[in-house]
Amino acid sequence: xxxxxxxxxxVSRCNLCPLHRGRTKVVFGQGNPExxxxxxxxxxxxxxxxxxxxxxxxxGQLLTKAIEGIGFTRxxxxxxxxxxxxxxxxxxxxxxxxxxxxxxxxxxxxxxxxKIIVCLGAISATNIIDSNFKIxxxxxxxxxxxxxxxMATYHPSAVLRDVLKKRPFWEDFKEIRKKYDELKQE
Ligand code: URA
Numbered sequence: 373x374x375x376x377x378x379x380x381x382x383v384s385r386c387n388l389c390p391l392h393r394g395r396t397k398v399v400f401g402q403g404n405p406e407x408x409x410x411x412x413x414x415x416x417x418x419x420x421x422x423x424x425x426x427x428x429x430x431x432g433q434l435l436t437k438a439i440e441g442i443g444f445t446r447x448x449x450x451x452x453x454x455x456x457x458x459x460x461x462x463x464x465x466x467x468x469x470x471x472x473x474x475x476x477x478x479x480x481x482x483x484x485x486x487k488i489i490v491c492l493g494a495i496s497a498t499n500i501i502d503s504n505f506k507i508x509x510x511x512x513x514x515x516x517x518x519x520x521x522x523m524a525t526y527h528p529s530a531v532l533r534d535v536l537k538k539r540p541f542w543e544d545f546k547e548i549r550k551k552y553d554e555l556k557q558e
Contacts, residue, residue, distance in 0.1 A: 376483045379476065380459055383456055384427045391457035391465075391466035397424035401452030401480060407497045409552060410450040410486035412477070412552040413436065415465050416496040426451045433526040435492070436527070438541065442549040450484055452477060452496065470499060481516075486556050488550055489520055493527025500524075514551065521551055 374382075377438055380400045386392060399416040402425055411427075419429035427435045428430040455465040455473045465473075481489070491497040501515065501522055514523050525544035531537045 395457040403450035407450035409488040415455040416458040434528040491524035497524035
């Protein structure tokens with residue numbers, strides 16, 4: 373039986389898609405390996421590529437604030453991305469890059485066994501929830517898949533660019549806390 377550390381080791385040597393050529397570090401994801409709450413973003417940016425850590429640049433700082441704002445620390449949750457290597461100039465990951473990388477994420481989810489997954493942004497939501505997912509219309513709503521409660525909210529980078537997204541983003545985080553507390557009582 374592979375552990376999360378074994379998987380990390382495997383992924384650190386991945387060359388399945390062209391993104392491996394431009395990466396400085398693979399961004400596997402980090403946090404509590406037994407987290408009940410998991411966040412999934414899109415892909416590493418510059419700071420993440422340099423450090424090998426997910427969500428540590430400007431978007432990551434907003435995500436950290438939101439996580440702490442609902443009473444968790446980053447160490448209590450798990451944070452990962454759809455693709456684990458940085459796309460050039462932060463462009464969206466291509467279909468074939470996501471197709472290569474997502475099996476690692478699925479494997480990671482199987483090992484962590486979160487009760488709640490939060491998709492950050494449309495790229496994450498369309499890959500994890502539904503290919504037709506519309507972030508502006510469907511964010512903040514829950515659905516259950518294979519026993520895991522899943523919702524999507526705006527990507528923190530989108531919130532940084534558009535002040536009008538700030539309020540719904542915070543509302544969604546309050547919903548996440550509510551769902552977490554509900555599940556704890558079961
Ligand atoms: N944006 C993402 O989607 N993921 C990161 O890790 C950083 C920025």
